[in-house]
């Protein structure tokens with residue numbers, strides 16, 4: 001009989017779900033996979049199952065706009081994302097997988113005096129933490145990004161920008177695949193197509209995770225489910241201050257590369273970059289209503305296209321190729337919620353709004369440390385769920401203006 005050649009599979013065939021694991025991670029996105037990876041790499045913990053109701057990277061990890069940056073407004077946020085950028089810079093080597101990370105600079109445009117003041121405040125916070133971030137004039141924007149129009153004869157003339165040289169974009173699917181491959185190599189089980197349907201608890205402890213493949217128990221259960229976080233936590237009897245909204249984005253047909261910068265405008269509520277494939281990736285702010293709908297809207301396309309054409313009139317004849325929505329789990333202070341909950345053994349990783357993907361590596365490192373040691377690392381201490389009870393919020397609204 002003729003021998004059939006099967007190309008090498010990237011992951012093992014899923015094993016039968018065992019009845020018990022040391023750690024169960026719900027959500028096979030960038031955060032769940034990164035946490036599993038650092039559990040194995042930094043702590044030698046491999047009796048771990050990742051449960052993904054769809055396929056890995058099907059949620060926010062596969063639907064974001066791939067921007068990596070650390071120019072946040074709060075010291076807590078900026079320090080946290082700075083650590084993430086550092087990990088992303090070494091991640092291709094670490095995972096032995098080309099993630100196509102290009103760091104060519106991120107511009108947050110200012111179109112009013114007030115906006116310049118806000119950008120200046122962000123720059124000062126950033127500089128104190130050693131983050132490369134400064135306010136530049138419209139002329140310098142043009143010098144660094146000659147393709148942009150700085151015409152004053154537009155709805156929102158550019159007055160200046162917050163310039164963050166290390167800002168960049170990365171291939172998001174590659175991040176998911178790179179982590180998954182290493183996780184699999186470490187012997188951690190990735191169960192795709194397995195949905196969590198409920199939990200059992202005894203007093204203040206979680207005792208069982210109910211899934212479509214049977215019930216399991218675990219020492220620690222982490223929910224890393226982005227837009228679905230509040231639904232999951234509700235099942236466990238843990239209320240979260242999270243609402244879910246959608247953010248829309250589209251890509252154009254591919255055109256010859258001419259933009260290697262990321263351009264963001266809080267007032268126009270848009271951001272634009274060109275992907276490695278030549279597509280222009282254009283997104284807007286979060287829609288101002290909670291929903292799980294994955295239907296895009298025409299007003300978004302019309303609005304975003306109108307503004308992008310003021311910045312890049314040379315795109316006027318470029319056609320739209322694809323348009324999608326992603327779920328954003330929004331917290332009241334626009335900062336994430338990570339760590340322990342009132343239910344023993346149940347940890348959350350949520351409230352990421354539109355920032356989750358860029359935080360994946362450092363979230364993985366810190367949550368893995370928390371799971372392994374029981375101690376909350378200092379870097380994520382400010383992002384505890386408890387802050388909503390102790391009135392110690394971390395307001396990141398100023399750095400989120402375009403996407404919230």
Ligand code: PYC
Pocket residue numbers: 065067069271283354355403
């Ligand atoms: O925070 O960089 C960001 C962002 C871009 C798109 C959505 N959020």
